[in-house]
Amino acid sequence: MSSDYAKAQVRPGTEGDLTALTDLYNRYVRETAITFDTTVLTPEERRPWLLSHPVDGPYRLMVAAAAASTAATTSTSTGSSGRILGYATSSPFRAKPAYATSVETTVYVAPDAGGRGIGTLLYTALFEALAGEDLHRAYAGIAQPNEASTRLHRRFGFRHTGTYREVGRKFGRYWDVAWYEKEL
Secondary structure (H helix, E strand, C coil): CCHHHHCCEEEECCHHHHHHHHHHHHHHHHHCCCCCCCCCCCHHHHHHHHHCCCCCCCCCEEEEECCHHHHHHCCCEECCCEEEEEEEEEEECCCCHHHCCEEEEEEEECHHHCCCCHHHHHHHHHHHHHCCCCCCEEEEEEECCCHHHHHHHHHCCCEEEEEEEEEEEECCEEEEEEEEEEEC
């Protein structure tokens, strides 16, 4: 792990991160089937998502940021914390009240930060933050193929529960989504 990544700090996301988080997410929208969004978003359009992840409670946003000294050399930076290397969230699994003790989790990592332990740092912090919450299960949907995400989720104790075949269409083709669950 390079020194930039070794110095990464994980913290709750803030409004000051909104532009950098939107830029990172939009890269996945434009270039991958990892998200099934098909149109890039503006920071204003993304603001409700950010605000739905407060500092406490079951729905969290954790951000990994490089040391502030590395921010000047990159285009995806934020405030005094340095460049955003990735983020992890826990969000409502489904809207109906009986699902309240279940969350859906996800991780997005900057392209140059993949394979450097950033996803592990993010999920470690996210699950530590969720430890005191009234939650029973975490779920993750992984568009296929995505071996890096599958390995990360298995490392954190997620088990494969099933696959929705050709459930999403993006870039002129259909994609499968494998579903994983973890006891909390």
